[in-house]
Amino acid sequence: MKSIGIPLHVSRQFSTACQKALLLPAATVPSEAASYSQVLDKWPDIRTLKKIHCRIILHLNLSSCISFGIKLMRAYAARGQTSITRQIFDRIPERNVVIFNVMIRSYVNNHLYHDALFMFKSMNSSNTNPDYYTFPCILKACSASMDLRVGLQVHTQVLKMNLDGNLYVGNGLIAMYGKCGSLTGARSVLDEMPRRDVVSWNSMVAGYAQNGGFNDALEVCREMQTFGLNPDAGTMASLLPAVTNTSSENVAFVEDMFMKVRRDELVPWNVMIAIYVNNSMPNKAVELYMEMEERRIEPDAITISSILPACGDLSAMMMGRRIHKYVERKRILPNLSVENALIDMHAKCGCLQEAKEVFDKMHFRDVVSWTSVISAYGKSGKGAKVVALFSEMQESITPDAIAFVSILSACSHAGLLEEGRHFYELMTKEYKIVPRLEHFACMIDLLGRAGRVREAYDFIKQMPLEPNETVWGAFLSACHVHKDMDIALEAADHLFQLAPKVSGYYVLLSNIYAKSGRWKEVASIRSIMKCRGIKKLPGISNVELNNQVHTFLAGGQSHPQSKEIYEELDALIGKMKDAGYVPETEDALHDVEDEDKENHLAVHSEKLAIVFAMINTKPGTLIRITKNLRVCRDCHIAAKLISKITERQIIIRDTNRFHHFENGFCSCGDYW
DNA sequence: CTAGGGTTAG
Structure with missing residues (x-):
């Protein structure tokens, strides 16, 4: 008889749960055990779980406890309690491959990849051989932590154990190579596989997509069809990273795929919505979301986090509010991404109050939450509030480079020159964040708008990075507003040479040249725009x-x-x-x-x-x-x-x- | 017990 035992470091709630369990009448053991087994497989909430755990230890004949141990481990892991999972694992005296697999999977599912890899190592040194269940899982740990070095070692072991012919192991290897950026590695595994399924091809698609190879990703989609396999929801999901800010042809390609896959499940909808949002087609995204509602396909947290930015883009306040009510009704909250997206949506719809309310109610806030709320106030020119929020943030969260972009631009909008300078110093000196072009552009904007055109110019001159079009553009706007024509013309010439992609800069340039009577340049901007195929963005x-x-x-x-x-x-x-x-x-x-x-x-x-x-x-x-x-x-x-x-x-x-x-x-x- | 989909600046 093997005992699992109660973990030593149990919480107080756990002991209380045990006491309650003791008060229950001792049921007929076999049927009680059978029902617990069923409940455990459904991943009960943590309180139920602990109660059952106690009953198993205190009341049941524990001869079958290995299988209960596994079930308990899985259930705790499903609730994010990997340390309890580990305690149970530690107390199982004779560990077989399944128990190791469950432990490794628990870590991987909870994003504890280093623990998983460590467990894999100790598995190897404890004379338990990994099997074709272990490898896909451990390969996922390698992919997720982008550890090609370990990934290669795992591949070697796979070859030694003759498991490279296994479909799941092969799929894991493709994904691992793809995530780690070795597309040739991924491709050769795919080519060598004796049997391939949709997942194999999708993993290859994902590999190319994650590394920016949209055309290659598309090519693989076509290739899989020549092998008689049709793209599915997973193919669409894999393509997603490659389909941001892309051509309308590429979007159309995925739209076509969307029409062909089964649309009774959620993923294709989520992907299609995300693609519309990532390609500045918020109207289309909202349209699709409404179609989903009509078809009674229930949006989840991912749908919501994807559609809310579209509502924000369009300032679709009523739509946004309706979605907000929906997530409250469906108990999707608390969910960090959804809450962050809600803050941003309300803010972009001009509803600062609502944005702040969501923020105030949050139990956990990350740097995104703070950045969103800061930029919300910043865009409304509420400088004092922004400064207060920022110092509050510093008490719990370390601001990152993006947070500083939002605080710097907030200072600029509010005309807070000295504060802006202070935050720039704070960023570089205290937080040791190396300023990027975005930060320089903010500073130029800040100085320029405050009328310090000369200072802004000096700032550009002493930048360690080559100023890009955003920087010159910000500077040029400042010159334009403050009518400093001499220096504006120099900036205009710089900007001109950079071949800007944003049509607004050409318009600005043209206006500046026109204002100083340089008609030759005005004409030349026109022809250059024509030449480069740049059209003025219609308002x-x-x-x-x-x-x-x-x-x-x-x-x-x-x-x-x-x-x-x-x-x-x-x-x-x-x-x-x-x-x-x-x-x-x-x-x-x-x-x-x-x-x-x-x-x-x-x-x-x-x-x-x-x-x-x-x-x-x-x-x-x-x-x-x-x-x-x-x-x-x-x-x-x-x-x-x-x-x-x-x-x-x-x-x-x-x-x-x-x-x-x-x-x-x-x-x-x-x-x- | 295999993959794949989410939020923040400008």
């Missing part, structure tokens, strides 16, 4: 009404209510002119050609969106707009006036920050 604004996001294009006429909108806009502009409004044509190149400037100015997308919202909501209702470019001066002036004339608050989120218009004023203090 669009989103507005949500009755659970639907309406999108307006600059000068757009396609909306069903178009006629009404333009009529109302005309009337409004009349009232604005009475109040002293003079259209500003200066920044007209922002998103239209210079001919016909004034005409087009009236129809920037945000104006259309504002009027649309005005027509369709009750007087006094707050209007929320999101646009894909920065607000131009003219629209900013117009929005201030409209807020006064119509007595409505208007919140416009542009690419940089929030503008909260109320009674003729904007929260940015005309500083943006």
Whole structure:
């Protein structure tokens, strides 16, 4: 008779549970044991688990305890209690391969890869041979910890034990080589396998995808089909890393795959949503999410974490709030990723209160939670709050490079020059974070917006990194705002040479050259843009009404209510002119050609969106707009006036920050 | 008892 015994370091709850178990009548042992066995296989919650554990030890004939030991180990591991799993393991006197496998798997499933590898080593030195269950698991530990060195050793052992023909072991090897970046290794394992299944091919797809080889990944998808295997949900999931910021052809390829796979399970939907989100197609993502709801496919935490950024992108506040209610109802919370995504969604919809509420209710916060809430306040220009939050964060969390980007840009939005400098010092000196281009760009922005154009210029000159287009772009905006033309032209020349990919910089350049009368350069920018195939990003604004996001294009006429909108806009502009409004044509190149400037100015997308919202909501209702470019001066002036004339608050989120218009004023203090 | 899907800045 072998006894499992109670682990020595049991918690107090455990002893209480034991006492309660003792009070229970001694049941007929065989049937009690059978029912416990069933319950254990269903991974009970920790309290039930401990009770059963006690009963097993105290009341049952323990002759079958090896199988109970295994079940207990698995159940504890499923609840994240690997140290109890380990205590049980330690008390089993004669360990066979299954027991080692369960222990290793417990570690791997709980992301304790080093413990798993260590356990594997002691397994080898205790004369227990690993089997074809051990290897896939230990290979996963190698993949997850990107340990190619150990992975290679494991492969050698696999070969020695003649297990390389096993399907699962082979699949594990492909995944291991792929994750560790050895695509040739992965490929040769795949080629040598006597038998391959979908997982084998999917692992190869994942390997290429994780290493940026989208075309190779696609090629493998086609190849598997020549072997008579069709892509499945797993293929789509494996492709995901390769399909971010990619061409529309590539997205279409996955869409096609999505149409062909079984769609009664969750994963294909989750992947397709994530792909839309990662390719700046939030409308499509939301559409798909709604289709899921119609088909009664239940979203999980992953669906939610993927769709929420899309809601944030679109400022789809009602949709976001509905999802928030859904996660509360379905008890998906607490879940760190979901909570973090909720904070960000509320913040991007301009609902600071709600964002803060989610943050306050969290039991565990990581650096992402803090970064999200800090940038939320930062984008609304609440500098003092940001500074307070940051110091609070430091008490429990070590800020990372991204956290500093958000605090630095928050200082910039709030015009907190000295604080920004302080945080930069803190980052480099205290936290020893080596500043990246993003940080330099923030600092340039900070200095530039505060009017320290010369200082910003000196800062660029002494940067240890080659300034990129973002840095010059930030600097150029500062010059543009503060009208420092000489230095602007030098910056413009630098930026010009960098062949920027963002069309906005060309527009900015063109405006600056035009302002200083350098028409030759203006013309040359035009032709260069044509040559490089760079099109001006059309200005669009989103507005949500009755659970639907309406999108307006600059000068757009396609909306069903178009006629009404333009009529109302005309009337409004009349009232604005009475109040002293003079259209500003200066920044007209922002998103239209210079001919016909004034005409087009009236129809920037945000104006259309504002009027649309005005027509369709009750007087006094707050209007929320999101646009894909920065607000131009003219629209900013117009929005201030409209807020006064119509007595409505208007919140416009542009690419940089929030503008909260109320009674003729904007929260940015005309500083943006 | 085999893979694969999630959140933060600009």
